[in-house]
């Protein structure tokens with residue numbers, strides 16, 4: 001069994017172990033693979049392991065040896081899963097490897113937008129704390145009593161909701177199939193429209209699909225409460241970035257905290273690089289050593305279960 005990792009550098013810069021994968025067969029690990037080198041590197045591989053190297057239909061058509069794809073992530077929008085299914089190739093993702101990491105990161109962005117600790121530290125360091133015992137550059141925001149809208153109420157969205165409840169917020173949640181409401185209150189399942197209209201804070205935790213692409217567009221922004229805060233730790237293309245930038249510039253949107261952008265790394269003309277009240281982190285919500293090791297462990301488990309004929313976490317319905 002030959003297993004080829006197309007892009008191992010980000011997930012494992014050397015501080016965690018590939019051993020669980022290496023137990024499964026001959027493993028070749030590439031740091032990164034440009035799209036035009038995928039076919040050559042995949043030659044003879046039964047399993048391709050990818051973190052962010054895309055496997056689109058045109059690429060899959062050039063990989064006759066391929067029998068299984070293992071994604072080193074939860075989000076699998078980089079794979080043409082329908083085309084893989086048509087070729088009988090199962091695609092497996094990693095579920096719930098770092099729920100607390102991503103939820104905590106969403107909250108780090110939100111709390112920073114409400115409290116601006118870095119901005120005030122910079123101000124103090126710049127010598128601006130003088131003549132008075134207290135000052136602020138932006139009025140602090142308290143979240144108790146406000147409404148948190150969570151779009152995508154799976155593993156991460158649910159944890160973000162729990163944290164919202166702990167901060168005294170009412171929680172509204174939107175997902176495809178509303179079920180198993182949490183036990184805390186106030187909580188309600190809601191449509192995206194209700195969330196746009198009622199939430200003071202909106203946090204995105206749905207996958208990127210045709211249904212969710214640009215879910216935050218000019219129309220959605222126009223329905224939001226003036227000064228609402230938007231958090232996106234899911235996928236960049238969930239936002240129409242130009243429309244969000246305009247809403248930030250006009251003040252209609254009070255703050256934006258994102259860990260993901262439509263294009264990563266961003267090009268210099270990304271409109272969110274220059275908007276006010278904006279925090280951007282470089283797709284690192286997931287990246288604790290524990291979570292990265294969890295991904296490798298769970299990917300090895302996905303490959304093992306597929307080898308044994310009892311695949312799990314198959315996202316494109318191919319069961320053998």
Ligand SMILES: NC(=O)C1=CN([C@@H]2O[C@H](COP(=O)(O)OP(=O)(O)OC[C@H]3O[C@@H](n4cnc5c(N)ncnc54)[C@H](O)[C@@H]3O)[C@@H](O)[C@H]2O)C=CC1
Pocket residue numbers: 074075076095096102151152153154155156157174175176177205206207208209211212233234235259260283284285286287
């Ligand atoms: N920034 C980062 O480092 C990370 C980002 N992610 C992103 O977060 C996303 C969520 O991760 P998990 O909570 O683990 O996934 P999950 O699969 O547990 O939850 C996703 C939820 O979204 C819902 N959903 C699907 N389509 C929807 C739609 N059209 N409208 C509303 N809700 C919809 C599903 O019903 C489910 O409740 C992933 O898809 C991934 O893109 C995940 C891990 C790390």
Ligand SMILES: O=C(O)C(=O)COP(=O)(O)O
Pocket residue numbers: 011051072073074075076234283286
């Ligand atoms: O799991 C995901 O979907 C993430 O976004 C973060 O992890 P990744 O960079 O994709 O390995």
